Amino acid sequence: MQDEHMNDGRTGDGEARIGSAERDAAVAALRTHLEAGRLTAEEYEDRSVAASRARTWGEITPLFADLPDPRPGPVAAELARTTRSGTGAFPVLSDAVKERIMAVTPLAALVLFFVTRTWLWFLAIPIAGALLYGSDRRRRRR
Numbered sequence: 791m792q793d794e795h796m797n798d799g800r801t802g803d804g805e806a807r808i809g810s811a812e813r814d815a816a817v818a819a820l821r822t823h824l825e826a827g828r829l830t831a832e833e834y835e836d837r838s839v840a841a842s843r844a845r846t847w848g849e850i851t852p853l854f855a856d857l858p859d860p861r862p863g864p865v866a867a868e869l870a871r872t873t874r875s876g877t878g879a880f881p882v883l884s885d886a887v888k889e890r891i892m893a894v895t896p897l898a899a900l901v902l903f904f905v906t907r908t909w910l911w912f913l914a915i916p917i918a919g920a921l922l923y924g925s926d927r928r929r930r931r932r
Contacts, residue, residue, distance in 0.1 A: 805846040808846060808850070812847070816850045816863075816865075821838075828858075847864050847865060896915055899911040899914045902914075
């Protein structure tokens, strides 16, 4: 008797399986990174073996987490989605938290200006922006 998830080609966690062509594309992308000097021969070997044994894209995605394009199939989209807010000095903060901090910073600078009578507190506004968002000019516009 087969499990229900075996009938639709999905693994136990509901993720669709990949085939030989997808695994070969991942290994080819890793080879490109090896040739570009982004991976050592040992790293390439470890990652290519893992890619050749992968059953889903979820098993391939971590192999490219620290590499730029080229990335095979949906790996680039998945990594962009999961690391979208990963810029600035505080990459683990969500966009919502960063926006709240930026909203409060001018108010805090104004209060501190009146308390201390020095205008230098207003420099906290661009400093906070630089620390939270870094120099990523391609940041999403809302």
